[in-house]
Amino acid sequence: MALVVQKFGGTSVGNIERIKNVANRIINMVENGDQVVVVVSAMGKSTDELVALAKGVTEKPSKREMDMLLSTGEQVTISILAMALQERGYDTVSLTGWQAGIITEACHSNARILNFEKEKITNYLTTGKIVIVAGFQGVTESGEITTLGRGGSDTTAVALAAGLKADRCDIFTDVTGVFTTDPRVVKEARKLSSISYDEMLELANLGAGVLHPRAVEFAKNYQVKLTVRSSMVEEEGTMIEEEASVEENLVVRGLAFESNVTKISVCGMPNNISGLSNIFTTLAANNINVDIIIQNVIDSENTNISFSINSEKFTETLEVLEENRSVLLFEEIQHETGLAKVSIVGSGMISNPGVAGIMFKSLSDVGILIKMVSTSEIKVSTVIDQNEMVKAVETLHKEFKLEEIKVLQR
Amino acid sequence: MALVVQKFGGTSVGNIERIKNVANRIINMVENGDQVVVVVSAMGKSTDELVALAKGVTEKPSKREMDMLLSTGEQVTISILAMALQERGYDTVSLTGWQAGIITEACHSNARILNFEKEKITNYLTTGKIVIVAGFQGVTESGEITTLGRGGSDTTAVALAAGLKADRCDIFTDVTGVFTTDPRVVKEARKLSSISYDEMLELANLGAGVLHPRAVEFAKNYQVKLTVRSSMVEEEGTMIEEEASVEENLVVRGLAFESNVTKISVCGMPNNISGLSNIFTTLAANNINVDIIIQNVIDSENTNISFSINSEKFTETLEVLEENRSVLLFEEIQHETGLAKVSIVGSGMISNPGVAGIMFKSLSDVGILIKMVSTSEIKVSTVIDQNEMVKAVETLHKEFKLEEIKVLQR
Known part of the structure; x- marks a missing residue:
C-alpha cells in the first residue's frame, strides 16, 4: 500500500x-x-x-x-x-x-x-x-x-x-507532463519521461509554468518523488527526481522562453566598491525583480551596468532609478524593450563544455543577434529580440535533437 | 464611550x-x-x-x-x-x-x-x-x-x-423595526418603539421573521439590550428589553400569522398513560416539528389527539404514523390542510383575562371559524382557514387598536 x-x-x-x-x-x-x-x-x-x-x-x-x-x-x-x-x-x-x-x-x-x-x-x-x-x-x-x-x-x-x-x-x-519546450509554440516539442530536480528548477524559474520553483525546491530538499501529469487524459506523466533516469542521455533536456523582457543599462556609474550593491539593493527595496545582470567596466573610473526586468516594471524601474540618481551617480540610462529570453537547460552541460558555443552559433546561423547572456552550471540563457523568439526556440529544439525523444507510454 | x-x-x-x-x-x-x-x-x-x-x-x-x-x-x-x-x-x-x-x-x-x-x-x-x-x-x-x-x-x-x-x-x-404585524399584509401595521424579550420570543417563534428565537432567548438570558433597525433608512428601530417601556400600555402588542398549516387528528387511540408520549416521541424521532397539540378524551377507553404541523411535512407525517400503527394502535387518521395560524401576543394579557374571549368574538363576528386554539401566558393562537387569514389579521389589528400606536421618532 x-x-x-x-x-x-x-x-x-x-x-x-x-x-x-x-x-x-x-x-x-x-x-x-x-x-x-x-x-x-x-x-x-x-x-x-x-x-x-x-x-x-x-x-x-x-x-x-x-x-x-x-x-x-x-x-x-x-x-x-x-x-x-x-x-x-x-x-x-x-x-x-x-x-x-x-x-x-x-x-x-x-x-x-x-x-x-x-x-x-x-x-x-x-x-x-x-x-x-x-x-x-x-x-x-x-x-x-x-x-x-x-x-x-x-x-x-x-x-x-x-x-x-x-x-x-x-x-x-x-498538461500531460513536462515538455522539452512549450508545445503550444513548438509543435515538435516532446514530453520528457523524467527530469532532475535541478533541471526542473531551472525550467520552472525560466517560466516553463508547469510547476512553481518553490515547490520544486521543496521537493528537492526533502527528496519527494514528484510526477506531473494530466487530470484529463490517462497518460503517463513526467517523473521529477534526484537523477533523471536519462532515456537518451540528453545534454540539453529542455528549452524555456519568455517574452516581455526589457533591458536597462545604467551608464557611467563610478567604478567603486558599492556601486553594484547600491543599485540592486535600491531596486529590491522597491520590489523590482531583476533577472540577468551584466557589468561592463569601461575604464578604471566608470562602469556600465545592464540588467533585464519584466517589461511591466519598466516605468517603475526608471522612476526608482531617477529618484535615486543623487546616490547612484550614473550619467544616463539606456533601455531596450521588446526583448525575450530563450534558455537551454540540461544537467549534461556540466560535462559538455561546448554547449553554450553550439547555442550561440546555431542562433547566429539563422541571423539572430544575442543581446545578453547568462549561464549557470546547467543552463544558458540568451536575451534576443522578441520577434525572433519563436524562430530561436524552433532552431534550438532542432539543434539539440529534442524532437527525437521517444515518448514513453505505459 | x-x-x-x-x-x-x-x-x-x-x-x-x-x-x-x-x-x-x-x-x-x-x-x-x-x-x-x-x-x-x-x-x-x-x-x-x-x-x-x-x-x-x-x-x-x-x-x-x-x-x-x-x-x-x-x-x-x-x-x-x-x-x-x-x-x-x-x-x-x-x-x-x-x-x-x-x-x-x-x-x-x-x-x-x-x-x-x-x-x-x-x-x-x-x-x-x-x-x-x-x-x-x-x-x-x-x-x-x-x-x-x-x-x-x-x-x-x-x-x-x-x-x-x-x-x-x-x-x-x-425592515425598520418590529411591527404590530407584517406591514406587507396589513397596511395599518405600526412600528413598535419597544417590546419585551418574552413578547419578541413569542412573535419570533410565531414566525414574525425579524429575529430568530434563539437569538432573542440568548439576549433574554444575558439581558442584552437589543435593537432592530434598518440598514438602509436612518430611522429609530425597536428596542427589545426586559420590560418594554410601554408607550400606550397595550394589552396586545403584536399579531403573528403563518399559512401552510395542516391539522392532523389521530382518532381512537387507547386512552392509556403512554399514548401521548408514544405519538410525539415517534414524530420527534423523525424530525417532524409539531406545533399546537389538543387532546380530546372521548370516553374512558378512547382518545383523539389533534396537532398542527407545517404542510410541507404532511406526507412524511402520515407515513411515519402508518409505519408505527402497530405501536400507536389508533383507529384512523383525519387531516385538514390549507389552514393558517393567527396569534395575538402581549405581556398585558397576564393581567387581562378577557383577551382571548375578545379575540374569539371578534373572529366569530366576521364569520371566521376557529379550528384549534392554543394559549400561553402572553399569547393566544388560533388555527383557521388559510383563505381567511388576512381578514382575521386585519380584524384583530383593528380590534386591539394596534393601528393607533404612535410611531415615535427621534
Whole structure:
C-alpha cells in the first residue's frame, strides 16, 4: 500500500463535471489499494471573481484581508470534492490549511511553510479516510490565515508529501507532463519521461509554468518523488527526481522562453566598491525583480551596468532609478524593450563544455543577434529580440535533437 | 464611550454598494466615539449559490461538508467589509468564527454556542481597531467548523454582546423595526418603539421573521439590550428589553400569522398513560416539528389527539404514523390542510383575562371559524382557514387598536 499525495489545480477542478472526474481519479487510486491525500486549488476562475469583488471596494486591499478573502476559494473546492467522493460512498474528510496543520511564517500573500503538524492528517488516514486539503493556504502561530503565493497549492502538496513521507506526489494539471519546450509554440516539442530536480528548477524559474520553483525546491530538499501529469487524459506523466533516469542521455533536456523582457543599462556609474550593491539593493527595496545582470567596466573610473526586468516594471524601474540618481551617480540610462529570453537547460552541460558555443552559433546561423547572456552550471540563457523568439526556440529544439525523444507510454 | 455590537444581515451586505453603505453606518458610530464590533452574514444570494454548487454533486451533502462550504460565505463578507473600512482610513480587522473564539457544540448545521473566548476581540478593541466577525459560524473544541443554523448571525451578535458586556446590540435588517404585524399584509401595521424579550420570543417563534428565537432567548438570558433597525433608512428601530417601556400600555402588542398549516387528528387511540408520549416521541424521532397539540378524551377507553404541523411535512407525517400503527394502535387518521395560524401576543394579557374571549368574538363576528386554539401566558393562537387569514389579521389589528400606536421618532 502506497501513500500518495495528489494535487489538482484550478483548471482540473474548474466546474462540477471536472470535480466529478477528479473524484474518479482519486477512487481509482483508492481501489488500487493506496492511501490518498488530495490537495486542491480554488475552482477555475473563482479567484479572479474574488479579486474583482475586492477591487469593488478598494484599489489597494490589505494583504491580510486578501488572504482572508482568497482562502475561501480552496475551502469551497475541498467541501465540494469531499461531497462528490462521499456521494460515491467513500469515507472522506476535507481540511482547510489551518485544520491540516500547515503553519507558515507571519507574512501575508506570499508566506513560506514553516512547519506541518501532521497528526491531524495521519489520524484521519488511520481511520481509512480520504483526506482533502485546501492548497495555497496556511495559518501563522498566532492564528492568522495566510496564503502561499503563486504555485502555492503545488507547495502545499509537496510539503504534505515530505511531512507524511509519502511514496509519491502527483501534480495533476492541464498538461500531460513536462515538455522539452512549450508545445503550444513548438509543435515538435516532446514530453520528457523524467527530469532532475535541478533541471526542473531551472525550467520552472525560466517560466516553463508547469510547476512553481518553490515547490520544486521543496521537493528537492526533502527528496519527494514528484510526477506531473494530466487530470484529463490517462497518460503517463513526467517523473521529477534526484537523477533523471536519462532515456537518451540528453545534454540539453529542455528549452524555456519568455517574452516581455526589457533591458536597462545604467551608464557611467563610478567604478567603486558599492556601486553594484547600491543599485540592486535600491531596486529590491522597491520590489523590482531583476533577472540577468551584466557589468561592463569601461575604464578604471566608470562602469556600465545592464540588467533585464519584466517589461511591466519598466516605468517603475526608471522612476526608482531617477529618484535615486543623487546616490547612484550614473550619467544616463539606456533601455531596450521588446526583448525575450530563450534558455537551454540540461544537467549534461556540466560535462559538455561546448554547449553554450553550439547555442550561440546555431542562433547566429539563422541571423539572430544575442543581446545578453547568462549561464549557470546547467543552463544558458540568451536575451534576443522578441520577434525572433519563436524562430530561436524552433532552431534550438532542432539543434539539440529534442524532437527525437521517444515518448514513453505505459 | 459605548461598546456596541452591530449585526448586518445578508440583504444589508448584498452587493458592493450596500457594503460601502454599511461601512458608512459603522464609521458614524466610530466617529461618535463608540467602540464597534460588527457581525455580518453572507452576501445576499451567495449562500444559495453555494447550496446550488453542492447540489451539483450530491442530493444529500454531509452536514460537516455543508458547514465547511457555507462558512466561506461570511468569510468573504468580513474581508470585503474590512477592506471597505480600511479604504476609508479606519483601522479594521476581520475574524472568522474560529478566530473570534466562538466555540460551539460538536454538531453540524445547527450548533449551539457553548463558549466565547473573548480575549482575541478585546485585544483588538484595546488597540483601537474596528472588529468584523463572521456571523453564523463557530468551531468545536476539536477544531471542526460548524454553523449555527437559521438566524445564526443574530445569535453570533447577541453572544458577542453578552460576552463583551456590550452596551447594546443593534440588529440591522431590511425592515425598520418590529411591527404590530407584517406591514406587507396589513397596511395599518405600526412600528413598535419597544417590546419585551418574552413578547419578541413569542412573535419570533410565531414566525414574525425579524429575529430568530434563539437569538432573542440568548439576549433574554444575558439581558442584552437589543435593537432592530434598518440598514438602509436612518430611522429609530425597536428596542427589545426586559420590560418594554410601554408607550400606550397595550394589552396586545403584536399579531403573528403563518399559512401552510395542516391539522392532523389521530382518532381512537387507547386512552392509556403512554399514548401521548408514544405519538410525539415517534414524530420527534423523525424530525417532524409539531406545533399546537389538543387532546380530546372521548370516553374512558378512547382518545383523539389533534396537532398542527407545517404542510410541507404532511406526507412524511402520515407515513411515519402508518409505519408505527402497530405501536400507536389508533383507529384512523383525519387531516385538514390549507389552514393558517393567527396569534395575538402581549405581556398585558397576564393581567387581562378577557383577551382571548375578545379575540374569539371578534373572529366569530366576521364569520371566521376557529379550528384549534392554543394559549400561553402572553399569547393566544388560533388555527383557521388559510383563505381567511388576512381578514382575521386585519380584524384583530383593528380590534386591539394596534393601528393607533404612535410611531415615535427621534
